[in-house]
Amino acid sequence: MTSGRADQATVQNADHLALAEAELVIRPRPGWIAIDWKELWTSRELLAFLIWRDVKVRYKQAVLGVLWAVLQPLFTMIIFTAIFGKFAKVPSDGVPYAAFVFAGLIPWTFFSSSITQASQSLVNQQALLTKIYLPRILIPAASIGAALVDMAISFAIFAPILIYYKIVPGWGLVLLPLLLTVTVAATLGIGMALAAITVTYRDFRFVVPFMIQSWLYISPVIYPVSVVPKEWQWALAINPMSGLIEGYRSAFFGLPLDVYSLCVSSASSLALLVFGLFYFRKTERRFADIA
Amino acid sequence: MNFPAVKVEGIGKLYDLGKRAQTDSLRAVITNMISAPFRRLSANEASVASEEFWALRDVNFEVKKGEVVGIIGRNGAGKSTLLKILSRIVEPTVGRAVMRGRVASLLEVGTGFHPELTGRENIYLNGSILGMRKHEIVRKFDEIVEFAEVEKFLDTPVKRYSSGMYVRLAFAVAAHLEPEILIVDEVLAVGDAEFQRKCIGKMKDISKGGDRTVLFVSHNMGAVRALCTSGIYLAGGSVKTQGDVETVIGEYLKPNDAALRSSVVSKYGIELHDAGIYAPGASSPLEVVYFLEACEVRIRMSAAQGFAMAALVVRVYDDLGSLVTTFCSCEEGVDAFTLKEPRTFLFGIKSMQLMPGQYSVSVYIYRPHDGQVYLEADAFFRFEVLAAVVPGGMLAYTHQHGVARIVDSCHLV
Numbered sequence: 036m037t038s039g040r041a042d043q044a045t046v047q048n049a050d051h052l053a054l055a056e057a058e059l060v061i062r063p064r065p066g067w068i069a070i071d072w073k074e075l076w077t078s079r080e081l082l083a084f085l086i087w088r089d090v091k092v093r094y095k096q097a098v099l100g101v102l103w104a105v106l107q108p109l110f111t112m113i114i115f116t117a118i119f120g121k122f123a124k125v126p127s128d129g130v131p132y133a134a135f136v137f138a139g140l141i142p143w144t145f146f147s148s149s150i151t152q153a154s155q156s157l158v159n160q161q162a163l164l165t166k167i168y169l170p171r172i173l174i175p176a177a178s179i180g181a182a183l184v185d186m187a188i189s190f191a192i193f194a195p196i197l198i199y200y201k202i203v204p205g206w207g208l209v210l211l212p213l214l215l216t217v218t219v220a221a222t223l224g225i226g227m228a229l230a231a232i233t234v235t236y237r238d239f240r241f242v243v244p245f246m247i248q249s250w251l252y253i254s255p256v257i258y259p260v261s262v263v264p265k266e267w268q269w270a271l272a273i274n275p276m277s278g279l280i281e282g283y284r285s286a287f288f289g290l291p292l293d294v295y296s297l298c299v300s301s302a303s304s305l306a307l308l309v310f311g312l313f314y315f316r317k318t319e320r321r322f323a324d325i326a
Numbered sequence: 327m328n329f330p331a332v333k334v335e336g337i338g339k340l341y342d343l344g345k346r347a348q349t350d351s352l353r354a355v356i357t358n359m360i361s362a363p364f365r366r367l368s369a370n371e372a373s374v375a376s377e378e379f380w381a382l383r384d385v386n387f388e389v390k391k392g393e394v395v396g397i398i399g400r401n402g403a404g405k406s407t408l409l410k411i412l413s414r415i416v417e418p419t420v421g422r423a424v425m426r427g428r429v430a431s432l433l434e435v436g437t438g439f440h441p442e443l444t445g446r447e448n449i450y451l452n453g454s455i456l457g458m459r460k461h462e463i464v465r466k467f468d469e470i471v472e473f474a475e476v477e478k479f480l481d482t483p484v485k486r487y488s489s490g491m492y493v494r495l496a497f498a499v500a501a502h503l504e505p506e507i508l509i510v511d512e513v514l515a516v517g518d519a520e521f522q523r524k525c526i527g528k529m530k531d532i533s534k535g536g537d538r539t540v541l542f543v544s545h546n547m548g549a550v551r552a553l554c555t556s557g558i559y560l561a562g563g564s565v566k567t568q569g570d571v572e573t574v575i576g577e578y579l580k581p582n583d584a585a586l587r588s589s590v591v592s593k594y595g596i597e598l599h600d601a602g603i604y605a606p607g608a609s610s611p612l613e614v615v616y617f618l619e620a621c622e623v624r625i626r627m628s629a630a631q632g633f634a635m636a637a638l639v640v641r642v643y644d645d646l647g648s649l650v651t652t653f654c655s656c657e658e659g660v661d662a663f664t665l666k667e668p669r670t671f672l673f674g675i676k677s678m679q680l681m682p683g684q685y686s687v688s689v690y691i692y693r694p695h696d697g698q699v700y701l702e703a704d705a706f707f708r709f710e711v712l713a714a715v716v717p718g719g720m721l722a723y724t725h726q727h728g729v730a731r732i733v734d735s736c737h738l739v
Contacts, residue, residue: 059429061414062422084454088440088447095442166434168414169455320417323410324341 068316071170078170085177089152090184104188108144112137119257128259130288131200137193138287139256139280142218145186146276147247152178153226154243157234157322164234164326171319172312175230179222197287207286214282221275221304224311231318234326255280260296272299275307329426331507331539332389332412337421339382339407381407383563385421391506394533394540396554396571398547398578400704404563405543409433409511412541427506427539430457434511436496441485445476445495448484452499466502473528474498494521501528507539508532529553547575547646579645579684592701595630596691599668603687603709606674611707617714617723617731618677625689628668633700635662635693638671643705645684650729662694679732682713683725 094100112133119125120132127135153175157164163174197204233239254276255263263271271277278293278300285292382404389395399405410416412423413431438455439448449470453463471477474495476487484492510529526549533540533553544550550557550571557574559567567577590598602611604624615621623640638655653673656662660671686708691701713722723731 057426057428059414059425060422061411061418061425063417063419080460081454084451088443088451091447092440092442160438162434162437163455165410165415166437167431167455169457323415 064320066317067313068320070172070312070316074170075172078173081169082173082177082180085173086180086184089177089181093181101188104185105192108137108140108189109192111140111144115140115257125258126262128261128284128288128290130202130284130290134196134200134202134288135259135284136257137196138284139254141186141189141193142214142280142283143251143254143256143276144189145182145218146222147251148185149179149182149222150226150229150247151243152182153222154229154233154239157230158237158240158326161326164322171322172227172315175226175315176223179219179226182222183219193287202288204287205289207289207292210282210286210292214279214286217275217301217304218279220308221279221300224304224307224309227311227315228307231315231322234322235318250274250276253277259284260293268293268296269299272296273303275300275304279304329391330388330424331391331393331426332387332541333424334385334387334412335422335424337382337385337408337411337418337423338380339404339411339416340378340380340419342378380563382411382418385560385563385565387558387565387568389539389541391426391539392536393556394542394554396550396557396574397541397543397560398545398550398557398574399560399566403560405560406433406511407563408560409509409541409543413509425507428457429507429509430503430505431509432456432500432503432511433509435493435500439484439492439496442483444481444483445471445474445487446480448495449499452496453502456500456503457505458503462504470495470498470502473501473524490521497521497525497528501525501532506537507541509541511543512545526552545647547579548648551575551646590701590703590706592691594633594691594700596633596636596665596701597628597630598689598701598703598706599626599628601625601687601689601703602707612709614710614712615678616712617682618679618716619714621675621678623673623675623687625671625673626668627665627671627691627701629665632664632666633691634664636665636700637662637692637694639690639692640673641688641690642680643686643688644729645686648729650680650685656694665691677734678711679730680711681723681725681727681729681731682711683729684708684710 094103097103099106115136116133120127120136125132130138156175156178157171160174163169164171229239229243233243251257253271253274255271260268260271260277260281272295278296278298281293282297282300284290385404385408397405397408407416409431410433411418412425413429413433415431415433436448436452438452440451443451449467450460450463453470454460458466471480474491474497476491476495479487479491484495487495529540529542530553532538540553542550542553554571556569557567557571558565559574559578567574589600602624603615604611604622606620606622611624612621625638625640627638629636638660639652640654641652642650644650655671658673686705689701689703689706690699692699713724715722
C-alpha cells in the first residue's frame with residue numbers, strides 16, 4: 036500500500052514541478068483585455084459543473100421536476116395556437132400553426148430564458164465575484180449552457196409534433212448545427228453584456244424582462260416574416276433572432292431559405308458576440324469592487 | 327531553489343467611494359450626463375468632493391518558497407484588500423506582484439456552496455470552484471468526507487445541515503486543495519473550539535512539507551504563532567514591520583496610545599466618545615487594575631440622528647487576540663435602548679477575576695435580531711491586570727495561570 040501511495044505522490048510532484056514554471060503576474064491592466072483562451076480551456080470542467088448545478092437546482096424543489104421543461108413550451112404552444120392561429124388567423128406559410136409556432140418557440144424560449152438567467156447570474160452569485168477568482172465569463176455562460184439542456188428537451192418534444200402533422204423534414208436539417216451555433220453565439224454575446232451591465236447598473240434587473248417582452252414582438256415567433264412588407268424585412272433581419280427563427284423553420288419544414296436574412300442575422304450575431312465578450316472583459320476587473 | 331514564491335512590488339489600491347455612489351444607478355449616470363455641461367457654472371464645485379482613499383499604498387515584500395507567513399494588522403489595515411489582490415479578485419491600482427506556482431485562495435469557507443444541493447454534490451461543485459480537477463476530487467473524496475465527519479448526511483441537502491456541519495464540510499474541501507501557494511483569510515474564526523483545533527492541525531500538516539507557501543491572515547495571535555514562521559504587520563495600508571513572527575507580533579501588541587481613545591463615529595452616526603475602566607466613582611480612568619479589585623467599565627456614547635433598539639456589546643481580548651469574555655447591555659439589565667444625546671453606560675465588576683496580563687477592549691453597537699454591526703471600535707482601550715495575592719493566599723496568580731479565576735473558595739470536607 037505504501038509503495039502505491041509513494042508512486043502517486045511522485046507523479047503528482049512531477050505534475051506540480053511542471054506547473055511551478057508557470058509564473059503569474061498581477062498588475063493593473065488598462066484598456067481592453069484579450070480573452071484568455073488557455074484559461075477557459077483549462078476550466079472547462081468547472082463550466083460543466085456550473086451548468087450541472089444550474090440544471091439540478093432549477094428542478095430540484097419542483098414537484099414535477101424536469102417535467103416543467105416539457106410542459107412549459109407545450110402550454111405556450113397551445114395558447115399561441117388558440118389565440119393567434121385560430122382566433123386571430125395569423126398566417127403560417129402553409130404549415131399547421133401549432134408546428135409553425137413551436138419551431139419558433141424552440142430558439143425563442145432558449146434565447147429569452149438564457150438572457151433572463153444570464154443577466155442575473157453575476158448579481159445573484161456575488162460570492163463568486165468577491166471571494167474567489169475564477170474565469171468570470173463562465174458564470175453567465177453556465178446559465179446559457181443550462182438553457183441549452185432545456186432546448187434539447189424541446190427538440191425532443193418537437194419530434195412527436197412533427198409526426199402528428201406528418202411533416203418530414205428534408206435536407207434542410209443539415210443547417211441545424213450551423214443555426215444552433217449562431218443562436219448560441221448571439222445569446223452569449225447579449226447575455227454576457229447584460230450580465231456585466233447589471234453588475235454596474237442594478238436598474239437592468241427591471242430593464243431586461245421588459246426588453247425580452249418587447250423583443251418577442253420584433254421576432255417572427257408568432258407570425259412569419261412574410262407578413263412584414265418586403266422593404267422592411269432587412270430591418271427585421273438585424274435582429275439576430277429573426278433570421279435564425281426563419282432559418283429553423285426552413286430547416287424543419289423545407290421552406291425556401293432566405294439566405295440574405297440569415298446572413299444579416301449571422302453577421303449581427305457575430306458582432307454581438309464580439310461586443311459582449313470584449314465589454315465583459317473590459318468591465319470584469321471592476322466587478323469585485325462594485326458587487 | 328530559494329527564489330521568492332511571492333514577490334510584491336509597490337502594490338497600491340485606490341478606492342473612490344464618491345465615484346462609486348455616483349455610478350451605482352443608471353439614474354445617477356443620466357442625471358450626471360445631463361448636468362455635466364452646467365457643472366462648471368455652479369459655484370459650489372467643492373461639493374463634488376472625491377472620497378478617494380488608498381486601501382493599500384506602496385506595499386513591498388517577498389515570501390520565500392515554503393515560508394508560512396502571518397499577515398496581521400487591525401481592521402482596515404488593508405489585509406483583506408491585499409489578499410484579494412493576490413487572489414486576483416481585484417486589480418491593483420499600481421504596482422505588481424509575481425506568484426510562482428499554482429495559487430489557491432480561501433477567503434471564505436464554502437464559496438459557491440448551494441443550499442439545495444447535497445453534501446456530495448457540493449463537494450464536487452465547491453472543489454471545482456476552488457480549482458480542483460475532477461479526478462483530484464474523486465481521489466480525495468473519501469478523505470474529505472472523513473475529515474468533515476458527515477458520512478451519514480452525504481445525500482442530505484446542505485440547507486438542512488447544522489452550521490457546524492456546514493463549516494466542517496466547507497473547510498474539509500478547501501483543506502484538501504494541493505496548491506503551491508495557499509492564501510487563507512481568517513477562516514479559522516468559524517466553528518467550535520474542537521474543530522478550530524482540527525483546522526489548525528490540518529493547516530500545520532499542509533505547511534509542514536516545506537514546499538508549500540502559505541499566506542495566513544488572522545486576528546488570533548495564538549493561531550498565527552502556532553502556524554507561522556514569519557509575519558508581516560500591516561498598518562494604514564502599508565507594511566509596518568516584516569520579519570520573524572515573534573518580533574512582528576510583539577510590534578503589533580505594543581500599545582499604540584495615539585490610536586487609543588480618540589472618539590469613533592460609525593457611518594450610522596453613532597459616536598463613541600470615551601470608554602475606559604475606572605475605580606468605582608472615580609473620575610479618571612485606570613491604566614492598571616489589581617486582581618480581585620472592584621472596578622467598572624464606563625462607556626459614553628451618542629447618536630446624532632437618534633438610534634433606536636440599540637444593544638451595547640463589549641468584548642475583552644487577551645494579548646494574543648483571543649476573546650476572553652463578552653458582555654452585553656441587554657443581558658446585564660438594560661433593555662434595547664434609544665440613543666441620542668450622550669449617555670454613559672456603567673458595567674460593574676465586583677471583583678476583577680481576569681488573571682494578571684494585558685487586555686484590550688472592543689466596543690460594538692448591535693440591534694437584537696439583525697446581526698448587523700452599527701458601530702465597531704476595535705481595541706478601543708487597553709488595561710492591565712496586576713498580580714495581587716488572594717486574601718489568605720500565599721502566592722499571587724500570574725498570567726501563566728490562564729485567563730480567569732472562576733472559584734472564590736475552597737473547603738476541605
